[in-house]
Amino acid sequence: MTCDVCGHEMRRVPTADSRVKEAWVCPWCYAWTELGAHPGLVGRSWYEPVHMRWERADAAELPTGVSHAYGYFGATLCGIQQEGVVTSPYPWFPDSDDACPGCREAAIVIDGRWPVDVRGEKRERLRPTPPAGADWPPF
Ligand SMILES: [Zn+2]
Numbered sequence: 001m002t003c004d005v006c007g008h009e010m011r012r013v014p015t016a017d018s019r020v021k022e023a024w025v026c027p028w029c030y031a032w033t034e035l036g037a038h039p040g041l042v043g044r045s046w047y048e049p050v051h052m053r054w055e056r057a058d059a060a061e062l063p064t065g066v067s068h069a070y071g072y073f074g075a076t077l078c079g080i081q082q083e084g085v086v087t088s089p090y091p092w093f094p095d096s097d098d099a100c101p102g103c104r105e106a107a108i109v110i111d112g113r114w115p116v117d118v119r120g121e122k123r124e125r126l127r128p129t130p131p132a133g134a135d136w137p138p139f
């Protein structure tokens, strides 16, 4: 699966939503794609600014007092990979006093990877052409 935002290869991630058959996340711009939630439709993330985009990471082992953003691949956005790092139902705010500086930095870098022309509600840009033999979903 190729990311329709930046053209990098996406990685398949586990999903907690039983209606979703496949969930993919781009390790470069962190756009996501979901298959199976609605028959015949492909769910894709849209652009969200840094302060609206991330959820707090949750894990028993994480030190309290610092809020990390969840970075999808079983890790925080700043790269803490531990057993049991999951997303929480709470949003993560880069501007809050307890926000992890590493997560904030990563969030800003990722934000900069979204081309300006895909930031509207409707993406104006054509999808990048998939490489030959790429595993595209049936549209
Ligand atoms: Zn991407």
Ligand SMILES: [Zn+2]
Binding pocket: 067, 068, 069, 076, 077, 078, 079, 100, 101, 102, 103, 104
């Ligand atoms: Zn962090």
